[in-house]
Amino acid sequence: MPVSFIFRCQFCDAQPDPLTQLRLQAAMREFVWGAYQNALPGRWLVWHGRGLYGPARYACPDHRGDLVAYLREHYGTIGFHPWKRPPYPNSLESADTDHAWITATRRQRWSGF
Ligand SMILES: [Zn+2]
DSSP: OOOSOOOOOSSSSOOOOHHHHHHHHHHTTOOOSSEEEEETTTTEEEEEOOGGGOSOEEEOGGGHHHHHHHHHHHHTTTOSGGGOOSOOOSOTTSOSTTHHHHHHHHHHHHHTO
């Protein structure tokens, strides 16, 4: 299987399994910023940064907490997004409990143009 992107945990050398790799690649196409997302089945955590919140970041299951702590330390004063509590959505396209919040996030993004 060709791999177009190499994802690495921000805190160790872990790399995702092939299925999680696919989810991470799909997550890169999400047009959101300032949002957490689970990448199953490997339970990686994606941070959609962009702009003020820096680049997208990834953490393996062992370092999810470290990523959240890192983001809150570095970007916590910018806005509320890094403070969002789990559970994080598995897909930002799904109509789960985060839908309204995601919609609000998207609206903010568009108003920035
Ligand atoms: Zn790790």
